[in-house]
Amino acid sequence: MSTTTIGALIGGAIDSMSGDDSAADGAIVGAVTANVLKVVVPVVVTYAVGWAVLRGVEQLREQLFGREDVA
Secondary structure: OOHHHHHHHHHHHHHHOOOOOOOHHHHHHHHHHHHHHHHHHHHHHHHHHHHHHHHHHHHHHHHHHOOOOOO
16 A cells, blocks of 8 residues: 555544544545655655764764864
């Protein structure tokens, strides 16, 4: 099953627990949320890995060449 379908099923199930109306609007919200997360999560992970690599390179540079204070 695709992420969109799973998001719609979960959103519909959560929305139907309230008992106010049909689960259709919850399914729509769940599907949209799943699609947004498909884009946002990889961007956040890429940013975090890039930040960690830059931080590691900075620490390696400090160990190899010492600390340079730029004023």
